[in-house]
């Protein structure tokens with residue numbers, strides 16, 4: 001079941017039930033996968049906890065096994081022990097092409113064995129998602145890059161520190177360059193880096209392994225290369241996108257939900273926007289209570305952290321179909337993230353797109369329909385739309401949701417949602 005490409009299951013959702021109760025969340029997908037990749041740099045054992053029960057994790061484990069890391073993964077316990085053996089520089093194409101996060105092996109491989117060959121990665125279909133920033137950064141550190149048929153090869157006879165300014169604070173490029181720089185010779189200063197909480201998590205774990213990194217959480221990372229990194233145990237940070245998804249589900253359904261194992265400070269802007277939309281949010285030390293109110297239109301612009309996350313934009317869009325007035329949503333990170341709007345319109349949503357701006361007019365009573373999960377976040381948003389719609393909604397291609405949400409159906413059902421997972425064949429006609 002936890003194979004990201006195997007399942008043809010659907011979600012059947014019958015809307016109208018306000019979500020109520022408490023949900024306890026997992027470690028962050030976008031942290032766990034990178035923490036796992038960092039094991040390539042470890043001389044010893046990396047022991048991770050709070051690893052989420054999502055489909056991308058075992059695929060990442062396969063990618064790492066193919067590279068020579070021994071991986072002991074227990075998805076029920078949420079633990080993963082990784083111990084590199086003899087590391088190969090050529091990553092197995094079949095597993096790599098299944099998740100984009102396998103690209104995060106590039107930096108650590110170049111760091112550790114000074115060479116890497118990787119299939120150009122797969123993952124969500126949300127835009128062009130180039131890797132030019134990753135490659136240019138590695139070139140500045142002394143590597144040569146050759147693009148082969150569907151693969152990229154990076155060779156660094158000598159890997160030295162570099163002074164770099166990224167064109168854009170790319171999450172993936174920041175992580176790869178960071179993981180190469182921590183074991184390069186000399187100092188690197190990387191400016192205009194991404195500052196997402198998951199990157200901070202990775203930086204702090206690398207420091208626990210012996211890396212020398214200054215400026216964590218700031219736009220500039222200062223890194224002094226060290227020869228080797230050692231063993232550590234690390235707890236994956238909470239998943240702010242998962243938390244934001246449940247918060248929006250609670251607000252959109254007129255519910256009242258407590259979300260546990262969340263860092264409210266990672267969600268500053270989403271919480272500002274929820275409150276501006278009329279939602280009552282109480283912040284605890286590691287919890288949130290989200291209580292629906294009379295929803296009003298808000299304007300939102302997606303930007304790299306601490307801006308509003310693009311990964312919460314489709315879910316917010318669903319919420320805004322229920323808000324009074326016209327909301328304006330601007331997408332700045334992934335050009336095709338509005339593909340989801342076509343799905344939402346089929347339920348009756350009144351959304352107008354002009355380039356990377358969307359105008360959402362509400363409130364509209366959505367009507368159940370058959371939707372396709374286009375990517376992990378759009379799939380979660382499609383289920384949310386089903387929770388507020390009248391009648392039955394069917395969400396197809398839910399293997400995308402499996403990639404990023406642990407126990408999604410069970411958690412929503414425990415909050416009172418009328419949702420089930422069913423085989424595709426169970427659909428009439």
Ligand code: UD1
Nearest residue numbers: 030101128129130131132133134170171172173311333334
């Ligand atoms: C990561 C997250 C994803 C999130 C995104 C932005 C993981 C596994 N995925 O993706 O959930 O939506 O950050 O917060 O952590 N770009 C280039 N050239 C590059 C690198 C990026 O043009 O070399 C562009 C991409 O096409 C995209 C934008 O920059 O339009 C953002 O990409 P990036 O920040 O790198 O996101 P990912 O690391 O792919």
